[in-house]
Amino acid sequence: MNDTPGWVPPGSTPPDQPGDGRASDASGADRPGSADRPGGSSAPADQPDAPPQHPGAQWSRQQPPPGQWTAPTAPQGQDQAPGQTPPPPPPGPGWGTPPPAGPAGPGAYGGPGGWGGWQTPGYGGWGGPPPAAKPGVIPLRPLGVGEILDGAVSTMRTYWRTVLGISLIVAVFSQVVLVLLQGLWLKDTADADALGDPSATPEELGRALGDTFLVLGVGVLISLIGTVLATALLTTVTSRAVLGRPVTAGEAWRDARPQVPRLFGLVFLLILISGVVTGAGITPGILVVAAGSTAAGAALAVLGGLAGLVVTLWLMIRFSLASPALMLEKQSIRKAMSRSTKLVRGNWWRVLGIQLLAAVLAEIVAAIVVVPFNLLAAASSGGVGMFLTADGAAFSWTYLVISGIGAVIGSTITFPISSGVTVLLYIDQRIRREALDLELARAAGVPGYGSAPSGTTPGS
Incomplete structure (x- = not known):
C-alpha cells in the first residue's frame, strides 16, 4: 500500500528515518528523543531527569484498522506539540456529546440555528427537543391555556378581513331582525303600555308580559341562528388558520354549508336536553306544591332545580366539543356527541376551566362595548333603565338603534373569541389523545412529515 504524503496508514511501522535522531511511532508522528537512550525510550530534550514511562502507557504498536480512529489535531489557531494529545473540550450545557457537524447553512442539522445542532438557542445543548412546528397560529403540540386564548386572538388578528367580516354580517343580520321585532311588534302592541302604567289591571299586565316574553323568545331564537351560522363559518376559518392557510368567507361557506343543518340539529338537541334535565329536577317540587305542601314543595323545587343545573352543566361540557367534531370531521349528530364525550x-x-375563562373574557369585552351604548341609548331616550323604562322609552327607535349598534360591535368581537377557543380546544384534545399534530404537520407541508393524502380535510 502506497503512503500518502503527510499521512501514514494505521497499522504500518515505517522505518526510522536516518540522520535526524528522531524515531517514528506507529501513528506516523515523529517522536523527539535520543537514539542512544536505553530501551529506545524518548523524552523531551529539556527534561533529562524525567522518569521512564511504563510500557503500557505508550501507544501500542498494534493499531486499530483504518477507519476506526482519527489522529488528534490541535485546536484551531494553535500548533499541536508532537506526541501530545489535546484535552477533551469542556462539556456543554446540553445532554451528551455534540453531534457531528453537518451542512453549514442556516437551519441545517448541526449548522447555525439548526434544530439538531448543539448550538440551537433556547434548548441549551444538542440533546434538547426541537421546537414544535408552527405553520399557523398555534404550535403543533399540546397547548397551554394561554396558547389557546392567544391562538383565537391571533386568528382574528391575522385573518381579520374574513373573521370580522363573517362576524359583522351575522351580527348585523341578527340585530336588524331584533330591532324590527321590538320596534314594530312590541311597541305597536296596545298591551305594552301596561308595563309602565301603575293603574293597569293584572290581566293587562299579564298580556303585556306575555307579549314581551314572546318577543324575547323570538329574539333569542334569532340570536341562536346567528350564533350557529357564525360558529359554522368561523370553525372552518380557525381550522385553516392552524395550518397557516387563509380562506375567504365564500370558501368557508362552501366548506361548511353541508354540515350547517346538522349543526342546527345539534344545537337544538342540546337545548332540549338542558330543558328536560332541568325540568325533571323541578317537577317533584311542583307536584308537592300542587299536593298542598307549599313550603316543602318550594324547597324541593329549589334543590331539584340546582341538581338539574349541575347535571346540565356536566352534560354540556361533555358535549362542548361536538360542534367542531361535527364540522371538521363531517360526522353525524350522534357520532359528534360521542366524539366529544371521548375527547373530554x-x-x-x-375543559370547563378553559371554556369558562373564555366566556368570562368574551363577556367582559362585550360589556366594555355594549354597556356604554345602552347607557347612551337610555339617556337619549329619556329613560331610567336599560330594559323597562318610563313611558315605554325602552322600545323607542332611538334606544333600539343605539343599543343595537353596541350589540353589533360586541358580537363582532366576541364571536371569533368564543368560537376560536372551542375549535382550538378540540384540536388540543386530539393532539393529546390522537397525535393529531403529526397529521396537521403533513397537511401543512412541514418538511420531514411526509405529505397529506389528497382529498382529506385538515383536522379530520
Whole structure:
C-alpha cells in the first residue's frame, strides 16, 4: 500500500528515518528523543531527569484498522506539540456529546440555528427537543391555556378581513331582525303600555308580559341562528388558520354549508336536553306544591332545580366539543356527541376551566362595548333603565338603534373569541389523545412529515 504524503496508514511501522535522531511511532508522528537512550525510550530534550514511562502507557504498536480512529489535531489557531494529545473540550450545557457537524447553512442539522445542532438557542445543548412546528397560529403540540386564548386572538388578528367580516354580517343580520321585532311588534302592541302604567289591571299586565316574553323568545331564537351560522363559518376559518392557510368567507361557506343543518340539529338537541334535565329536577317540587305542601314543595323545587343545573352543566361540557367534531370531521349528530364525550373524558375540569375563562373574557369585552351604548341609548331616550323604562322609552327607535349598534360591535368581537377557543380546544384534545399534530404537520407541508393524502380535510 502506497503512503500518502503527510499521512501514514494505521497499522504500518515505517522505518526510522536516518540522520535526524528522531524515531517514528506507529501513528506516523515523529517522536523527539535520543537514539542512544536505553530501551529506545524518548523524552523531551529539556527534561533529562524525567522518569521512564511504563510500557503500557505508550501507544501500542498494534493499531486499530483504518477507519476506526482519527489522529488528534490541535485546536484551531494553535500548533499541536508532537506526541501530545489535546484535552477533551469542556462539556456543554446540553445532554451528551455534540453531534457531528453537518451542512453549514442556516437551519441545517448541526449548522447555525439548526434544530439538531448543539448550538440551537433556547434548548441549551444538542440533546434538547426541537421546537414544535408552527405553520399557523398555534404550535403543533399540546397547548397551554394561554396558547389557546392567544391562538383565537391571533386568528382574528391575522385573518381579520374574513373573521370580522363573517362576524359583522351575522351580527348585523341578527340585530336588524331584533330591532324590527321590538320596534314594530312590541311597541305597536296596545298591551305594552301596561308595563309602565301603575293603574293597569293584572290581566293587562299579564298580556303585556306575555307579549314581551314572546318577543324575547323570538329574539333569542334569532340570536341562536346567528350564533350557529357564525360558529359554522368561523370553525372552518380557525381550522385553516392552524395550518397557516387563509380562506375567504365564500370558501368557508362552501366548506361548511353541508354540515350547517346538522349543526342546527345539534344545537337544538342540546337545548332540549338542558330543558328536560332541568325540568325533571323541578317537577317533584311542583307536584308537592300542587299536593298542598307549599313550603316543602318550594324547597324541593329549589334543590331539584340546582341538581338539574349541575347535571346540565356536566352534560354540556361533555358535549362542548361536538360542534367542531361535527364540522371538521363531517360526522353525524350522534357520532359528534360521542366524539366529544371521548375527547373530554378525563379532562372535564380542564375543559370547563378553559371554556369558562373564555366566556368570562368574551363577556367582559362585550360589556366594555355594549354597556356604554345602552347607557347612551337610555339617556337619549329619556329613560331610567336599560330594559323597562318610563313611558315605554325602552322600545323607542332611538334606544333600539343605539343599543343595537353596541350589540353589533360586541358580537363582532366576541364571536371569533368564543368560537376560536372551542375549535382550538378540540384540536388540543386530539393532539393529546390522537397525535393529531403529526397529521396537521403533513397537511401543512412541514418538511420531514411526509405529505397529506389528497382529498382529506385538515383536522379530520
